[in-house]
Amino acid sequence: MIPARHRPQAPRALAWIAALAALPAQAALPTVHTPVAEAAPAVGASGMLQAGVGMLVVIGLIFACAWLARRFGLQRFGGGQLVKVLSSSMVGQRERVVVVEVGATWLVLGVTASQINTLHTLPAQALPNALAAGDAPARTPIDLFAQKLRESLGGKQRPAA
Numbered sequence: 050m051i052p053a054r055h056r057p058q059a060p061r062a063l064a065w066i067a068a069l070a071a072l073p074a075q076a077a078l079p080t081v082h083t084p085v086a087e088a089a090p091a092v093g094a095s096g097m098l099q100a101g102v103g104m105l106v107v108i109g110l111i112f113a114c115a116w117l118a119r120r121f122g123l124q125r126f127g128g129g130q131l132v133k134v135l136s137s138s139m140v141g142q143r144e145r146v147v148v149v150e151v152g153a154t155w156l157v158l159g160v161t162a163s164q165i166n167t168l169h170t171l172p173a174q175a176l177p178n179a180l181a182a183g184d185a186p187a188r189t190p191i192d193l194f195a196q197k198l199r200e201s202l203g204g205k206q207r208p209a210a
Contacts, residue, residue, distance in 0.1 A: 121191050 135155065136148040143162040148155055150173055157169040 121189060 131151070133150045134147060135150050138146050140146055145160050146168070147158045147160055149158060150156075153173045155171040155173055156167055157171070159166040159168050
């Protein structure tokens with residue numbers, strides 16, 4: 050047997066020659082330019098901060114609207130209700146006195162966060178149609194907005210209560 054260092058190198062040499070001969074052939078082939086899509090711009094810290102602040106503002110507005118609705122007692126507009134709230138007055142942080150008309154009876158109710166108590170019962174009385182200018186109750190912004198909305202929609206005006 051012939052030692053490995055004395056073997057002929059012909060097969061290995063032929064492989065090298067074939068590889069070198071193929072290089073000019075590959076270089077001569079026409080190539081098609083493939084468009085490279087631009088990489089998406091990296092989102093920096095300022096973009097993330099802007100998105101976060103925007104999200105906090107929107108969530109804050111949602112909570113503010115919910116608080117206003119609870120604070121001012123968002124009421125449904127419409128006539129013909131069986132139960133009508135005639136008047137309401139705050140007497141504490143979470144306590145109020147409410148006058149409610151049910152049928153031909155007025156109920157004076159004490160309303161707290163956990164319960165409602167009947168304070169007094171009265172027969173229904175006629176509300177004065179025209180109050181003197183000095184006796185007119187203060188109107189809330191919600192009442193003023195509701196009146197303007199009804200006027201713009203062409204609906205009837207309710208007398209100020």
